Amino acid sequence: MASRTAPARRPIGTATRGTTNPNRLRRMDRWIAHTHGPALRRSADPVAVDLGYGAAPWTAVELLARLRTVCPAAEVVGVEIDPARVAAAKPYERDGLSFAHGGFEVPLGGGTGRAPALIRAANVLRQYDEDEVAAVWSRLCARLAPGGLLVEGTCDEIGRRHVWVALGPEGPRTVTFAARLGSLDTPSDLAERLPKALIHRNVPGEPVHAFLRDFDRAWAAAAPYSALSARQRWIRTAASLGTDWPLTDDARRWRQGELTVRWDALAPRG
Numbered sequence: 001m002a003s004r005t006a007p008a009r010r011p012i013g014t015a016t017r018g019t020t021n022p023n024r025l026r027r028m029d030r031w032i033a034h035t036h037g038p039a040l041r042r043s044a045d046p047v048a049v050d051l052g053y054g055a056a057p058w059t060a061v062e063l064l065a066r067l068r069t070v071c072p073a074a075e076v077v078g079v080e081i082d083p084a085r086v087a088a089a090k091p092y093e094r095d096g097l098s099f100a101h102g103g104f105e106v107p108l109g110g111g112t113g114r115a116p117a118l119i120r121a122a123n124v125l126r127q128y129d130e131d132e133v134a135a136v137w138s139r140l141c142a143r144l145a146p147g148g149l150l151v152e153g154t155c156d157e158i159g160r161r162h163v164w165v166a167l168g169p170e171g172p173r174t175v176t177f178a179a180r181l182g183s184l185d186t187p188s189d190l191a192e193r194l195p196k197a198l199i200h201r202n203v204p205g206e207p208v209h210a211f212l213r214d215f216d217r218a219w220a221a222a223a224p225y226s227a228l229s230a231r232q233r234w235i236r237t238a239a240s241l242g243t244d245w246p247l248t249d250d251a252r253r254w255r256q257g258e259l260t261v262r263w264d265a266l267a268p269r270g
């Protein structure tokens with residue numbers, strides 16, 4: 001359980017399991033590089049935070065490498081609430097990559113007033129309570145630089161199934177579903193990886209439940225395309241789903257095994 005009112009100067013949040021894996025967040029990294037690359041290039045200070053990187057700093061190292069393919073000036077600061085995990089990561093510091101002890105207050109550079117152009121929090125909120133999510137989102141969004149992006153979501157241990165929410169300084173914008181398509185029987189297999197804000201809402205009467213039901217129906221109707229490939233079936237599924245749901249991407253991203261829908265279409269009721 002996370003504390004909501006931490007004393008001053010103590011990191012905000014609670015240390016949780018540090019499970020991570022090399023290359024686990026590749027789908028999210030690639031989506032971020034594609035979606036946010038232009039904004040990072042325009043930024044005067046393209047610093048990204050990998051918040052809650054876990055027991056080993058792999059995801060921060062990889063985020064830097066992937067961001068630098070679209071923004072050579074990008075920097076990554078890994079922020080962890082567990083001081084032992086910060087100490088373990090320090091030897092991996094290098095040009096553009098550093099590690100800091102902190103929590104949802106997202107400390108950057110000890111009072112220098114830096115604001116992150118990107119905050120990525122993967123598999124962090126999963127271990128908090130659903131009713132804590134809105135406050136954490138607001139706090140993180142308030143830390144973003146103008147034009148910044150918060151990406152918060154959940155995946156399986158080796159990153160084959162992944163769902164995340166993207167938020168701007170104004171609040172939530174989109175939800176992205178991404179998978180190694182060969183690992184899926186149906187799109188609703190992704191339900192177990194919904195971000196905390198949605199995972200308890202996959203019940204009849206909630207929009208995310210209706211969306212996953214329609215996703216499965218479109219997938220079933222596209223079954224003949226599996227003779228070509230799972231990718232062709234996914235593309236066909238997405239094209240059909242997009243007639244009823246506000247998808248924000250197109251076949252170029254569907255081809256990667258992704259699909260992004262506007263947040264307001266899936267936002268929980270009440």
Ligand SMILES: C[S@@+](CC[C@H](N)C(=O)[O-])C[C@H]1O[C@@H](n2cnc3c(N)ncnc32)[C@H](O)[C@@H]1O
Pocket residue numbers: 012013014015016017018019020021024025051052053054055059079080081082085102103104121122123124
């Ligand atoms: C399950 S690990 C995820 C590691 C990595 N992000 C990944 O997806 O592979 C979650 C990590 O988040 C850290 N954490 C939890 N709450 C945090 C907070 N408020 N601020 C910073 N780190 C936090 C935990 O200590 C833990 O190491």
